Amino acid sequence: MSCCPKGSLGHLAPSESYVQKGTVVRVQDLDLYVVGSGETAVIVVYDIFGFNGGRVRQVCDSLAEQGHTVVLPDFFRGEGWDPANFPPPSFPDLIAWIQRVGGWDAVTKPDVVE
Numbered sequence: 001m002s003c004c005p006k007g008s009l010g011h012l013a014p015s016e017s018y019v020q021k022g023t024v025v026r027v028q029d030l031d032l033y034v035v036g037s038g039e040t041a042v043i044v045v046y047d048i049f050g051f052n053g054g055r056v057r058q059v060c061d062s063l064a065e066q067g068h069t070v071v072l073p074d075f076f077r078g079e080g081w082d083p084a085n086f087p088p089p090s091f092p093d094l095i096a097w098i099q100r101v102g103g104w105d106a107v108t109k110p111d112v113v114e
Contacts, residue, residue, distance in 0.1 A: 033072035036064025050080015
């Protein structure tokens with residue numbers, strides 16, 4: 001059993017001509033892809049492939065072109081699902097990965113500033 005319906009698109013690579021328009025900045029241990037300079041802000045949350053996967057940055061750039069400041073936080077901290085291993089070999093493998101990189105403590109505690 002995989003995570004996704006049969007026939008789903010899976011990993012979507014950016015177009016061949018794509019050049020990212022934003023920059024990656026670091027806040028404590030969290031990387032952020034930031035693009036645009038509008039009065040409104042959009043926080044983008046990526047899919048299973050993470051901060052560097054698919055065309056999530058291309059989507060961010062597209063939103064910025066519409067007049068928004070766009071921020072893409074790397075909640076998984078570089079541990080998105082490897083597209084070469086898609087779909088996940090088994091449901092238990094997927095759940096183990098989610099618990100490791102997407103559990104509440106992994107996603108929130110490092111970002112809390114005291």
